[in-house]
Amino acid sequence: xxxxxxxxxxxxxxxxFKVTHLFRSRNFNxxxxxxxxxxxxxxxxxTITTYGDEKRIEQIVKQLDKMIDTIKVERxxxxxxxxRELSLFxxxxxxxxxxxxxxxxxxxxxxxxHDVKKDSLMVELTATPDQIKAFEELAKPFGILDVARxxxxxxxxxxx
Amino acid sequence: MNKxxxxxxxKALMVAMEKEGVKQVFGLPGGANLPIYDEFARCDIRHxxxxxxxxxxxxxxxxxxxxxKPGVCxxxxxxxxxxxxxxxxxxxxxxxxxxAVTGQVPVAxxxxxxxxxxxxxxxxxxxxxYAFQPRTAGEIPEAVKKGFFIAESGRPGxxxxxxxxxxxxxxxxxxxxxxxxxxxxxxxADPDIVNVERAIEMLLHAEKPIILAGGxxxxxxxxxxxxxxxxTLMLPVVTTFKGKGSFPENHPLSLGPIGMHGHAEANKMMxxxxxxxxxxxxxxxxxxxxxxxxxxxxxxxxxxxxxxxIGKNQTAQIAVIGDVKVNLRVMVKLLLQRAIKKTDESPWxxxxxxxxxxxxxxxKIHPGEMGAAKILRKLREVLPKESIITTEVxxxxxxxxxxxDVIQPxxxxxxxxxxTMGWGFPAAxxxxxxxxxxxxxxxxxxxxxxxxxxxxxxxxxxxxxxxVFILNNSTLGMVAQWQRTFYDRRMIGVxxxxxxxxxxxxxxxxxxxxxxxSMDELDKAIKTALSSDVATVIDIPIDPEEDVLPFxxxxxxxxxxxxxx
Numbered sequence: 001x002x003x004x005x006x007x008x009x010x011x012x013x014x015x016x017f018k019v020t021h022l023f024r025s026r027n028f029n030x031x032x033x034x035x036x037x038x039x040x041x042x043x044x045x046x047t048i049t050t051y052g053d054e055k056r057i058e059q060i061v062k063q064l065d066k067m068i069d070t071i072k073v074e075r076x077x078x079x080x081x082x083x084r085e086l087s088l089f090x091x092x093x094x095x096x097x098x099x100x101x102x103x104x105x106x107x108x109x110x111x112x113x114h115d116v117k118k119d120s121l122m123v124e125l126t127a128t129p130d131q132i133k134a135f136e137e138l139a140k141p142f143g144i145l146d147v148a149r150x151x152x153x154x155x156x157x158x159x160x
Numbered sequence: 161m162n163k164x165x166x167x168x169x170x171k172a173l174m175v176a177m178e179k180e181g182v183k184q185v186f187g188l189p190g191g192a193n194l195p196i197y198d199e200f201a202r203c204d205i206r207h208x209x210x211x212x213x214x215x216x217x218x219x220x221x222x223x224x225x226x227x228x229k230p231g232v233c234x235x236x237x238x239x240x241x242x243x244x245x246x247x248x249x250x251x252x253x254x255x256x257x258x259x260a261v262t263g264q265v266p267v268a269x270x271x272x273x274x275x276x277x278x279x280x281x282x283x284x285x286x287x288x289x290y291a292f293q294p295r296t297a298g299e300i301p302e303a304v305k306k307g308f309f310i311a312e313s314g315r316p317g318x319x320x321x322x323x324x325x326x327x328x329x330x331x332x333x334x335x336x337x338x339x340x341x342x343x344x345x346x347x348x349a350d351p352d353i354v355n356v357e358r359a360i361e362m363l364l365h366a367e368k369p370i371i372l373a374g375g376x377x378x379x380x381x382x383x384x385x386x387x388x389x390x391x392t393l394m395l396p397v398v399t400t401f402k403g404k405g406s407f408p409e410n411h412p413l414s415l416g417p418i419g420m421h422g423h424a425e426a427n428k429m430m431x432x433x434x435x436x437x438x439x440x441x442x443x444x445x446x447x448x449x450x451x452x453x454x455x456x457x458x459x460x461x462x463x464x465x466x467x468x469x470i471g472k473n474q475t476a477q478i479a480v481i482g483d484v485k486v487n488l489r490v491m492v493k494l495l496l497q498r499a500i501k502k503t504d505e506s507p508w509x510x511x512x513x514x515x516x517x518x519x520x521x522x523x524k525i526h527p528g529e530m531g532a533a534k535i536l537r538k539l540r541e542v543l544p545k546e547s548i549i550t551t552e553v554x555x556x557x558x559x560x561x562x563x564x565d566v567i568q569p570x571x572x573x574x575x576x577x578x579x580t581m582g583w584g585f586p587a588a589x590x591x592x593x594x595x596x597x598x599x600x601x602x603x604x605x606x607x608x609x610x611x612x613x614x615x616x617x618x619x620x621x622x623x624x625x626x627x628v629f630i631l632n633n634s635t636l637g638m639v640a641q642w643q644r645t646f647y648d649r650r651m652i653g654v655x656x657x658x659x660x661x662x663x664x665x666x667x668x669x670x671x672x673x674x675x676x677x678s679m680d681e682l683d684k685a686i687k688t689a690l691s692s693d694v695a696t697v698i699d700i701p702i703d704p705e706e707d708v709l710p711f712x713x714x715x716x717x718x719x720x721x722x723x724x725x
Contacts, residue, residue: 010344018285025286055471062468068290068310068345 002031003057004083004154007046007064008072011037015069019046022067028052028060032085032129032151043071047083047154049129076156083154087132089123092143102142109135120145164333169297169323170195172334173261174203176304179336182232184593185261186210186219190236191276192263195328197234208593208622211614213240215586217247218612221256221318222550222590225573228381230257230311230319231590237263238276241322242283246580248318249287253577254402255379257316259307260288266326267295280322289317297330306340314347315466316379347465349482356490359437359461359478363393364500366435366459368508371395372418374447375402375576376440376464376484383407383569385488386439392495394502395437396512398426400447402576403440405566413509415516416565419447420712421558425519427710427718429512435459440484442466443473444577445714453717463487524724525563526706529679532556532631535700536563538679539601539629542686547571547599548591552584552608555637556630558708560603582611588626589619599690601627606656607636613662616669619695627689628666628697633704634658641707666697675699 009015016035023030031049038045050060057075064073076083093099102121106113111125125135129152136144167175173196177185184206189197200207210216213235220231235244241262251258265274281291290310292303300323307319363369377386377399386406390397390413397407398415401422407414416423418430430436436458441447448454455474462469462476463484470479480487495501505513525533536559545567551557551574566572573591575583588602602609609630619626636654643651666673672694676682682700689696709724 014281017282021285059468059472062470062472066466066468068342071344 001051001053001057002078003050003052004076004078004081004152005048005050005061005064006074006076006154006156007048007070008038009044009046010069010071011042011044012069015044016046018067018069019048019064022063023050023060026060026063028056032149034151034153036153047152049152074156076154081154081156083128083152084126085129085132085152086124086126086150088148089125089136089139090120090145090147091123091139092145093119093121094143098142102139105135105138111135164335166331166333168195168329168331169294169300170199170328171202172297172300173304173323173328174199174205175334176301176336177205177232178203180304180308181229184208185232185234186216186223186590187234188213188216188236188240189234190240190263192237192265192325193234193240193261193328195325196261196263196323208624209618210586211617212612213243214246214582215612215615215618217244217258217260218250218580218583218586219590219593219615219618220258220260221247221251221583222573222587223594224251224257224316224590225254225587226548226591227594228257228312228379230259230308232259232261234261235263236276237265237280238278240276241278241280245284245287248284248320250575250578250580250583251318252287252289254575255316255375256318257311258318259311260318260320262320262322263328264293264322264324267324268326270324280320284320287318288320291320291322293322293324294327295324296332297327298332298334300327301334301336302340305337306342309340310342310345351486351490352480352482353490353494355478355480356487357494359480360491360494360500362435362459362461362478363395363437368433369393369395369435369437370429370433371397372400372430372436372438372441373397373403373406374400374439374441377403377406378570380440380465380483380485381570382439382485382488385485385492387411388492389488389495392492392501394506394509396429396509398422398430400441400444400576401561401574404561404574405572406569408567408569409565410567412513415512417561418718420449420714421561421708421710422712422718423519423562424523424710424721424723425516427712427721428515431719433458435461437461437463438476439463439488440465442469445473448474449712449717449720450715453719526703528703530677530700530702532559532702532706533563534679535631535682535702536560536603538682539603539686540564542683542690543599543601547601548573548595550574550584550588550591550600550602552602552604553579553581554605554608555633555641555706555708556603556605556608558638559631562708564603581608585609585612585626585628586615586618588628589615589624592624592626599627601629604628604630605637606630606632606634606662609662610656613665616666616671616695616697620670625693625695628695630662630697630699631702632662632699633702633706635704637704638708640704644707662697662699666695670694672696673699675701677701
């Protein structure tokens with residue numbers, strides 16, 4: 001089971017180390033992680049996605065909650081949450097036709113094209129991890145030269 | 161508001177410690193904590209010199225467990241700091257309140273691989289409850305205040321305060337706050353009346369209910385509440401090893417510890433029970449055997465101060481989160497209000513008592529005069545009931561669990577979680593500092609005692625007369641037992657060859673050394689030690705082939721207990 005955890009922490013040095021260390025020492029895996037300061041500079045928000053059965057995820061949440069530097073730990077309901085990841089792909093262009101084909105693909109996924117060169121171009125895609133994966137599969141035949149991904153950022157939708 | 165006094169970080173540390181009621185510190189000086197040590201010349205806090213930082217940390221741990229106030233240890237940077245890691249991990253594993261203060265290289269030198277620099281904040285992260293590294297002197301008072309609060313509240317644990325040397329010497333106007341806020345820390349929960357009520361119903365409807373009392377019962381000193389509930393509901397009581405002595409072991413309802421080397425009757429009855437009131441326990445593998453087998457046949461009511469323990473190793477049907485003493489009090493009160501008082505012995509309680517009587521008669525023990533059971537029963541017979549026991553780790557520890565009955569609750573302490581050999585003796589020194597009025601005995605084995613035996617210097621020079629009671633089989637006995645059991649008697653690396661001679665060793669430190677080779681000699685030795693005002697080592701040669709039994713092999717369930725044949 002995939003889970004999105006939203007963790008509000010003290011914005012102090014060493015907290016990222018403590019959180020990731022907790023995952024390692026408790027034998028949990030981090031699938032993706034993104035961190036940024038909140039509107040209140042005292043706090044940072046970490047968004048961590050992870051895999052595990054229900055019991056395991058419950059245990060991760062409790063262990064994170066127990067940490068003194070975590071203010072609030074929430075497991076977000078995927079269906080009531082907006083979650084996105086930013087990804088950058090450098091894609092190979094082998095012939096004149098490729099450029100057009102890649103552009104079509106990028107448009108279909110709502111991406112943007114940057115840094116167009118003769119032999120390659122760069123794509124910026126902000127989407128869910130699943131959509132990024134799907135894009136990656138379709139881009140593979142052209143040749144993916146490099147990828148960088150940010151990890152998921154997520155916010156729960158308001159209830160009203 | 162008080163006028164803020166200008167003082168150095170080192171001085172502020174000592175003032176803050178005094179405000180927390182610290183009377184003594186166990187430690188060792190070095191280059192990076194000299195400014196702190198210099199303050200001992202100008203304050204009333206006693207310094208107790210250890211001969212190794214690990215021992216200093218165990219002394220603080222022993223003090224903390226007995227007094228339920230954080231014990232304090234000091235160490236210098238680098239190797240001084242790394243030497244206390246084992247002490248921190250031991251305290252963390254057993255939820256013991258402790259404050260460790262380490263020196264650090266000056267702020268500007270951090271990260272430059274300076275002489276005696278170690279990243280103790282990074283290294284200690286998984287084995288402390290929290291760590292502070294004040295970067296300015298002015299941060300020290302609040303770090304100390306918060307540190308003590310974190311160490312002793314909720315589920316207690318060790319807190320590290322790592323202070324760079326220039327932060328110790330810098331002078332600043334100091335504010336010693338009475339109030340502070342830790343936004344992400346909520347150690348208290350309200351009494352959970354609803355779930356306690358549900359727990360009572362579940363216990364009343366169970367056919368074979370039992371209490372499993374863990375270390376949390378001792379930490380929160382819920383002895384009276386536990387006893388009242390056991391007697392009111394006629395519930396047999398087993399304990400974990402860490403919970404040993406949370407319930408008087410001479411009580412008719414007491415069955416003693418369960419687990420790998422649990423009492424036969426305790427493991428048997430735990431296996432037969434259908435409902436357990438588990439108090440302050442984390443269901444360690446050493447206590448319950450395989451997790452799946454344990455929970456399969458049981459309804460579990462789990463009371464614990466740490467929400468993360470609920471569901472970690474065992475699935476509870478009812479969880480009662482909060483200080484166990486608070487919630488047990490609620491239970492006592494509700495039982496009283498509802499006028500519930502069982503007087504008839506149920507078939508279950510009758511069966512429990514018969515089983516207990518059977519094993520009292522029939523558990524086979526070593527036939528020799530100086531078998532472990534006889535030695536420990538002799539110790540129990542001679543020691544006053546308020547005596548405090550610490551143990552080392554190994555066969556002697558498990559024999560102590562089996563054959564030394566704790567009568568006064570909260571007088572038995574051991575490194576149960578991390579299983580740290582060498583813990584018992586320095587911890588006994590710490591315990592004796594906390595309770596100088598009662599005898600303190602470290603039940604030891606020769607292998608474990610060897611690891612921190614140089615604490616004899618501390619015991620003698622600081623006038624802390626503890627008793628070290630060595631069951632000496634000249635072997636790393638528990639390892640030898642596993643080699644006999646699981647490795648076809650290939651005995652590798654376990655023979656200590658009677659080296660050193662512990663009587664002479666004790667004497668060389670100025671302590672008293674007595675060898676006891678018969679029950680008469682043992683009786684005299686214990687009495688001599690009790691009436692001496694100097695630390696005493698009693699060396700008791702025993703059979704190196706004696707095994708600890710019963711035994712639940714790792715990876716098996718309590719039902720698979722191997723009995724002595």
